[in-house]
Amino acid sequence: MPRTTTLECPGCPSLRALTFDVLGLIKVVEARGKEGGAPKVVERWGEPDSSKCVLAASINDRKRDPLFAVARKTDTIEVRSLVNGDLRFTVSNVSDAGLPPEDDAVVGLHLFAKQKLEQTSRSCTLLTCTTKGKVSMRSIEANESPAGSASISSSRTWSVCASGNIFCSKVDESENYALFGGKGVEVNMWDLENCTKIWTAKSPPKNSLSIFTPTWFTSATFLSKDDHRKIVAGTNSHQVRLYDISAQRRPVISFDFRETPIKAVAQDLNGYTVYIGNGSGDLASVDMRTGKLLGCFLGKCSGSIRSIAMHPELPVIASCGLDSYVRFWDIKTRQLLSAVYLKQHLTNIFFDSNFDDEALKPAVADTSLNSQSANETEIRDKEETLPLKRKNASKKDGRHKKKKETKENEGSGDVSIENDRCNKKALKENKGDEKPKLKKKSKRSKCEVVEDAS
């Protein structure tokens, strides 16, 4: 709900976030300075045009030359630089079936962070998923010639569902598995290496009145970074479900949250907390080990939440949606840190994790192949903010130490194949610990009456 007076917001730590809206604009929101800085829109990329509405977006914020990909309503996918928004190349996503783009819009997009061995740094891999369930994985080679041209070096296309509409898709952290779900499509998981379906959920049984609620998944995510086997999914019938691939095909835990469909689900770094946002603007955090509601994020948010993003280092989450506000929340106190009004219905939000690093290393910009002037302005920006950033960085070191424990648990952030193997080993060990727990949980959930979260 728009307020006539601003709430007393404590302000948020320095961060940088990208928002995408229905007019196809990309806005960069930055909060600078020490604790208490008010975030502002610093840049706006693109022209307002309703036909270029952003449907899905994905980010790859590696240290060197970070990129992000945007899928638009016009059936094109743009890959841009995260630093200054320069367009690297566009790919058209025209389907072979000849369906008009309205019927077969892109719902899921993933820009792979992992580089395949044979690929050069200039190329990137994209996974797209359309409403009709057509998934394609393409690696794209950017040409030397002016931005905008690109050649597809390899592509694989397969269909995820025969009928129904896909509404959510997600690729896990190791980028080996992807899950899809939607209206009339049970959550299913695919192995991206072999393009095979490895698991499908089973719809829950009829209730005591023998009424069957039709399947309609609206959002889904992997519960933890290093484990692809646990999935949290939100349904249109305002249910949040936890699936465990290794345990059973029916949900391990399921509970209701309020009365409107769950529109966004995001996982915490700790691997058990989940943030859920629904169609009437309620945002809450839930402990998925027990299915207990930890608390709601109270603020005057009254428009449907479309996207939730978790900051990779700070204890901050951001939510955005149809009320055209981006709101930053503190995880621990569940307090509103600040809200930015962005005028349009927002569809997606991402944090730029190496915002602080950037300030310390202005040399990064050299790698970009874009116009010189843009680079210059960028560098100047960095120089201006340099002293502040150093302070922050030093401050943040303390935080890093705090986070270290959790990070060690999660395994290293690098995603090379070797590391993956190591991770898998570690996973197995972890799994050994976790399995008995899980069984317990499942038993409990069976006897538990479905909890009313509200």
Added chain:
Amino acid sequence: MGGKRKKSGSEAAAEFETDYENEKYINKENKKQKKLVEEKKGEILPSMIKNKEKRSAVHAKLKQEKKLEKRKKIKARDAAEKRALELGEEPPPKNVPRTIENTREIDETVCKPDDEELSVRVNAVDVNDLKGATNLELRRRRKKLFAGNDADEFSAILKREHTPKVLITTCRFNSSRGPAFVSELLSVIPNAQYYKRGTHDLKKIVEYAKNRDFTSVMVVHTNRREPDALVIIGLPDGPTAHFKLSKLVLRKDIKNHGNPTSHEPELVLTNFTTRLGHRVGRLIQALFPQDPNFRGRRVVTFHNQRDFIFFRHHRYIFESKESKQTDSDVKKAKNGKVEKAPQEKVVARLQECGPRFTLKLISLQHGTFDTKGGEYEWVHKIILKHRVPTTENEVRDHPL
């Protein structure tokens, strides 16, 4: 009382001596005044007096005095204004009363005319271009800026590409004031058709209306034979607004009401300022044809004030009257300077017709009617945790 008089200053005594012989009445008046002054010094409030008769007397006197003072002030102000006018100076600035409405703090969501993102075609207007453009052209462009709200669902209707066609229906059980209200709505909104609700699902009705090229669906909901809610659905994929309806007065209950003609009405939307208000305003605007028939002299008003939308329906007429020559005019005429031609004064007269009601937005839903799986753009939320508001306006939010 005598003692008090003695206390009052020597000048008063002198005054008394001079006036004593003239009239006793004046004397009495003076006494009263003195007494008042005394009271002010001693701060004797009427509430301190225990005798009711005296108390009411004192109170009445105080009130009278206040009234006189006020009148004097107004007289002085008017005189100053008149003098300024005569001298050809600039009159003193008019006082504007402070109301809740005009002390409202403007929030960030209020649409500004120079807002870029409100319009889609802004980029066609270059700053350099504007410099070279003539005034008229500039205005036209500015207009385009305003009107270029192409992004939303209503733009096709508001740009007159389609004529609006409205389906009006009711809830399932509908009687007494409900049908009467619907029939009046039909007379207000041109190109509206009433369909019996029967037992059809609203979702089915929406589907049906979509196929029949309707541009909006209106549903009047009655509770205990009294209309209490109104749902407006934009088609084919426009938003759904859910209003609470109150204070309904039907045409026959309005004194001296007129009967509307079948001309297309003019539409007045006031105070839809914020982004949400703008959207609701456009939703309402899209119910009516965009080319009013000015010969019909019919006006439909939606006035937003503190989140309540007031609906009124009027007929108006411009009457040219010969203004009556007042005494001062006659005097001037005697002086022989003033022109003799009778002054023509145009007076607009209003006659209310059609229903009168108040709407309050409860929710605005993205997409068509869907209570179960709907996404809301805005919902009225009651937040239980309250902190003490710091400003007047913080007590209430103004989403519209």
